[in-house]
Amino acid sequence: MHVEGSDFLYHAPISAHGDESQFMNTLFMHCRPGFEGEVCSEIADHAARLGVAGYAKAKPQSACAEFICHEPAGPERLMAQLRFSDLIFPRQWARGDFVQLPETDRISVLLEHLVEFPRCGSLWLEVLDTNDGKELSNFCKKFEAPLRKALIQAGRLVDDPQLPRLLLTFKSGREVFLGMAPADNLAMWPMGIPRLKFPREAPSRSTLKLEEAWHHFIPRSEWDERLHGDMTGVDLGAAPGGWTYQLVRRGMLVTAIDNGPMAESLMDTGLVTHLMADGFTYRPKQTVDWMVCDIVEKPARNAALLETWLGENLCREAVVNLKLPMKQRYAEVKRLLERIEDGFRDRGIKVQIGCKQLYHDREEVTCHLRRLEGAKR
Ligand SMILES: C[S@@+](CC[C@H](N)C(=O)[O-])C[C@H]1O[C@@H](n2cnc3c(N)ncnc32)[C@H](O)[C@@H]1O
Incomplete structure (x- = not known):
């Protein structure tokens, strides 16, 4: 791995650059500005593990990163073998290519490029999470209706939630990433930003x-079963x-641990x-359904807390924030998650572990853990 100039550049798993002109050889990802290097490390790590040759690159503060594959089938293979929701730093992804647009009649140019695409079942127009992106969002709003109409007329877009989603990320009025993603394997919200x-x-x-x-x-269909009024939380x-x-909104009985004052309304x-x-020494008398923790502490300390609460059956599910270190942020999160996993393996218990930099997270990621077996009431 090395960094060239002000750009990030990460190779995986071979170092020779391939033919970049190949069609649809790019996996494009959005992220929080400032986390482009983490996206590059993460995707290069997965690509190396899955044997997909290519390299990741990004410009700092651009709120996006690319993984350029040496073979055109590379992005599709990555998408087929990874679950988007399991990735930590990317907020959105699409496979496709950059298209330069003229000042007028952009739609004709897009339609020409779309000949290479399969038919899509839905359309999102997106921008990046930057100031330029914010300025472009009005353009996108105006452009969406005529584009949609033209795509439907040309038979490129039909109303079918099973078909891939067409994703256009505008970097400017003249440059767009024209991509697509499987409808069941991409961000839940446009640009990965929840409303x-x-x-x-x-x-x-x-x-x-x-x-x-x-x-x-938690899938929406499971909320009533996993977040309900007969439950307890810490x-x-x-x-x-x-x-x-x-927790209270879902009707739970909550024990709130903090030296600071709680809102009277609650x-x-x-x-x-x-x-x-002290949140680090407090233990409930009985297993609770939920433990949540938003204490700003060294990530290793919060990770250890997770291991204790799930490992000693103090809770069934947990959501805990991990503050990110200044450097090697992906590597550090990966190391902590592996340590937690090893801890559960040693104890012989099965725990489902998820980790994501959520839109509302800043210099942190959010972990979710759920005990899958061996939980006693
Ligand atoms: C980021 S705030 C939590 C905000 C809260 N989640 C909310 O939504 O209102 C962190 C809190 O952790 C508390 N805290 C810090 N160290 C703690 C400890 N060792 N035990 C318990 N609480 C602690 C602080 O007093 C502070 O109120």
């Missing part, structure tokens, strides 16, 4: 982090109560017990 409404009664904005985590880690580092609010629900205790 969650801040609940006015919630005591802090970080309430949206836990709500987003649930959307990401919130470590709870004050003022944004995460407790989400205490008034009668569902919250507030204990001024």
